[in-house]
Amino acid sequence: MLSFEVKMPVRYYETDLMGVVHHSNYVRYFECARNVMMEQMGYPVEQLAADGYFTPVISVECKYHKPAVMGDTVTAVAKIENAPLAKLYVKQAVFNQNGELLADGQVVVAFTDKQTGRPVRCPEKLLSIIESKL
Amino acid sequence: MLSFEVKMPVRYYETDLMGVVHHSNYVRYFECARNVMMEQMGYPVEQLAADGYFTPVISVECKYHKPAVMGDTVTAVAKIENAPLAKLYVKQAVFNQNGELLADGQVVVAFTDKQTGRPVRCPEKLLSIIESKL
């Protein structure tokens, strides 16, 4: 299994009137972890886009266990268990600085031709990288 | 079944470099529909908060079918099929101005005591409203 993570201090604008990080922001933390994953695999999303591919999200599942608050530094995690075909399944989680699980779930990403918007198989270059590391 | 909806023009800042509405914003559209739902049931969330209750989201599931673009006006929908006990299950969807389904899913909301943060049962007032309308 491939695992990647990124640490991010909670940002003030991410909080809401309940005094905690708004639930939509965990979906964004998940994305940050996926983008760090791509970067650390040597194929950042901006390169993927330059090569003609977009990676739209086709589903998100997120369970919330404990809220993050201002002052926390969260760690967002992205894990790949299988080489992608048409879809990339990413296990995701967010922890706080004490190692407590705040949220977890799964995000499924597709690959599309940037010009036509049509679904395509996982680009060979990315597939090779993932297979070599799994 | 109770069904509520709200129309919202896509906002420029909601788009991303793929040229479409960023996937995290559908989670926010879902919330807008839930808040309109509360308002139209006669018990807006700010009143719920004034009465001592918060309604944190405990899970989100969202499937993406077709992207919204700048110029679209989306309709976000929230539906309740059953009276809540400790949790409120809300069916959610987003359509565009042509009635095409862009995203759908389910959001589960809990009830907490605003002071202690502890989970509580659905406030009687809200339960009565929902039961009277179902």
Added chain:
Amino acid sequence: MLSFEVKMPVRYYETDLMGVVHHSNYVRYFECARNVMMEQMGYPVEQLAADGYFTPVISVECKYHKPAVMGDTVTAVAKIENAPLAKLYVKQAVFNQNGELLADGQVVVAFTDKQTGRPVRCPEKLLSIIESKL
């Protein structure tokens, strides 16, 4: 002077831990008013983009007078006093449902060639519209 406005209920995710709408969102409300302005003048930004033009913001000034809270419906205003040359100066304001001024300021927008990113003069079509209405 041309004046345009749009009403928007405050969205939950726009609030922060101070319990009010986060200050960055007024900059977004300003943009919503400018986009409604473009739409009501008959030249929505997505058409402008289709015609090859982007309209990047080159400066924002915003003074905050009173916070918006959950439950409020704000009215965002955009006014044009002069026909644009290379830059469009837009007077902006946000009011609440009681007509109280929450924020005001000015946003300056440039015109660029979408392909090259180079600054260009205000597109003739837009200039004609504005001059005919001023």
Added chain:
Amino acid sequence: MLSFEVKMPVRYYETDLMGVVHHSNYVRYFECARNVMMEQMGYPVEQLAADGYFTPVISVECKYHKPAVMGDTVTAVAKIENAPLAKLYVKQAVFNQNGELLADGQVVVAFTDKQTGRPVRCPEKLLSIIESKL
């Protein structure tokens, strides 16, 4: 003069359909720099809040010079030149990884009693810290 900074990779959701970071996000980068400033001075905003104070923004000025794009890592800067009385004036800037100035401006922050919402003078503890370091 006191100067503080924080490095932040551009996040995907911060981009818009122009393919660059949406202008409202620089206002948020400015805030991140101010919050790091408070933390590095030894008085983080969550402590300030715990001590009974909020620090609402009362004005923002931002000039945009060059856009940030996906793949960039921006550095947000906050500088204090004078000890605050009722208001704290913060000079702000955002640079990219090549040291190019992307945006700059000034944000003015007030101090309020968290309970009453009333303006107060700069809390003594914060004033001492700033004066000792200026």
